[in-house]
Amino acid sequence: MEKSDLLQQLRIDRSEPAPRVRGGGAWVAGALVALLVAGLAGGGWWWLRGAKAVEVELATAQAPTAGGSGPLAVLQATGYVTARRQATVSAQITGTLTDVLIEEGEHVDQGQVLAHLENTAQKAQLAQAEAGYKAAQAQLAQIAAQLAQSRRDVARAEELVGRKLVSKQAVELARTQVEAQSAQLESQRRQVEVAHAGVAGAQVQLDYCTVRAPFAGVIIAKAAQPGEIVSPLSAGGGFTRTGVGTIVDMDSLEVEVDVNESYINRVVAKQGTEAILDAYPDWKIPGHVIAIIPTADRGKATVKVRVALDQKDARIVPDMGVRVSFLEAASKEAQAAPVVPKGALVPAASIVQRDGKSVVFAFEGDRARLRSVTPGQAYADLRLVEGIVAGTRVVRDPPAELVDGARIAARAVSK
Template sequence: MSRPEDLLRDLRIDRRPEARRPASHRKWVALAVLAALVLAVLAWRATRPVVVDTALARPAAEAGPPTLLDASGFVTARRIATVSSKVTGRVAEVLIEEGMKVEEGQLLARLDPTDARAQLELATAQLASSESQLAEARTQLALAETTLARQQELLGRRLVSQAAYDQARADRDARAARLASLEKAVEVAREQRALALIGVENTEIRAPFSGVIVAKAAQPGEMVSPLSAGGGFTRTGIGTLVDMDSLEVNVDVNEAYIGRVQPKMGVNAVLNAYPDWTIPGSVIAIVPTADRSKATVKVRIALDSRDPRIVPDMGVRVSFLAPVDPEAPPPSGALVPEAAIVRASGEDGARPAVFVLEEGRVRRVEVVLGAEANAERQVTAGLVGGETVVVAPPPGLRDGERAVPRSPRR
């Protein structure tokens, strides 16, 4: 076995100069590794293409007329009704649901008809009684006419007295008067029955016009009344009906710019729910009153589309279009997003430019700018339309650099 002194000698650290490596050598090795990593990163970045957002330059001739004014508003319906009954009653049946299309005159709901039918049965019975009495009176009048004629003949032959003849004539006149009274009573009974029949019909709630149900307000068992009862347990309507063919747009235009708007001028409407869908339309009328709190004037706009995606109370942005001269030449150049324009800074004589992406590389093209409209800028020289331009070029992007589109958009 080894002695403890030998074991301790084996564990001793050798501190002789020839056993240590120089510190300067380790420093140069670390610098060489760092330089190699930097060169590798630079080489990788030099070969990696830049990812950019792109858009397609549109020919200016296809862009349509320029925009004079932008405004926002909402889709509204000219024909909208809360359908209710003519009488107060308890709901027996509801035949509608939200989103249901109904035609004019279609049955929407029924009220409990018990009382109305009882009134109808009573009026029918009264009419039958009056008609029976009228038939009896007609028979009695016919008998009185016959009796009077006989008495008149006997009076001429002096077989009866004048008093008997006068009695027969008075009886005939009384029965004729009673017949006329019963005829009026029958007419009144018929009117009462017709009124009771209307009461039964009033328990059936029907659509006043064709449209779509947008709200269902009552359930079977609830009370409904055309007038509010002042409490929270009586409904004033069965549901809300909207005529989708009467939809239009109402926008508020600043009164300082209302002079630019004219009736029948063209517009482009964009719903907030569908920002990529442009709907053509025209101005119906300018409402001749102003809102003093907002300093705006309301303008009514008709939409050329009857698409089911257009629903009431949707937000909409409207662009009023300038009138187009049919004899004017079409505009030249292209339209590009305003964010695609690169403006030179600190360079004398340098013009604005755009970067055009071609075959995986960007090319810097100097352009001449025109009018701006709807976040787009017209380029009158340098582009013709159809080119793929870089939107919001990243800082340091150079002419001829490799690039790939991230998400091309129109």
């Protein structure tokens, strides 16, 4: 066949009219276009949603050791750090402050001067008492000298009466004078003691004008300034201070927690504890139970428990929030033949509920994979679970919108 014949066959015959599309066909075509646009829009939205990764914090599941991670936590409770030895220091008398020698955060020793009060009147009273004491002593010396002379006179009179040179009446008068002066001397001695006590009392009143630290500690509050009036009693309305400052003995810090009365049977005296401060969540402080206060709060249905901190540190300050785990020591049989628990330890916060089941979200590639787990024993802030192996990276505190297969990005990794 010639080339020209082939081209002729490929040529379109425009002599016949093109078929028209009726109204129904146009509607079908419009619907197809709308579906196509909607599909493209939905696919774009789905692509954008899948492309955006959710930022999460990850943690690594740990392998439990023999006997678990030490003693088991049988109970957890929250409370606050308190000071067993704390005092708001005030003056013994009402007076005006002349100077205040403390500032917040300053360490003071026992007996250290904290403030002074106006003491002009007290100094005058002390000077008056000392003068009275000296006068009483001088009077005592005078009476003692007179008594000595009277005794010599009696001795001479007794010698002369033997020689009939004086009468017996004169001797008796001399003896009476000696007895009277002896009684006067004893009375003056008591007056000297009274004057001495007056000096001591005036000295005490003067010492009250100096405010001293009752024990060593740290100043946590400065309550008054020079020129203000302080009083041990609440008087004078808002113009009178009842304290100069507050001192805390940092060595007496302990923890007070409220334990639900339904679980107080799990707590005993001297029981081991582990405290975690809200300010330092990665710092575990060992301790032990001091005492269980033998009364319940009927409003909160709790019992107060005092817990001692076995480690002292400057970072621990009063009124800090703290979470305490009460530990149960392992039995002697378990210590002799320790058994490694099955499963892995994950943060308790990584375990969430989905469709009534306990699950965790494992980090695989860049996706979150839902894994069903069986929670077991709690170890402080960790939880033993079965269903994943040690080394698996899990999402800590999974958000409610996180689903299986969602893209995630690690914000931070912690052990």
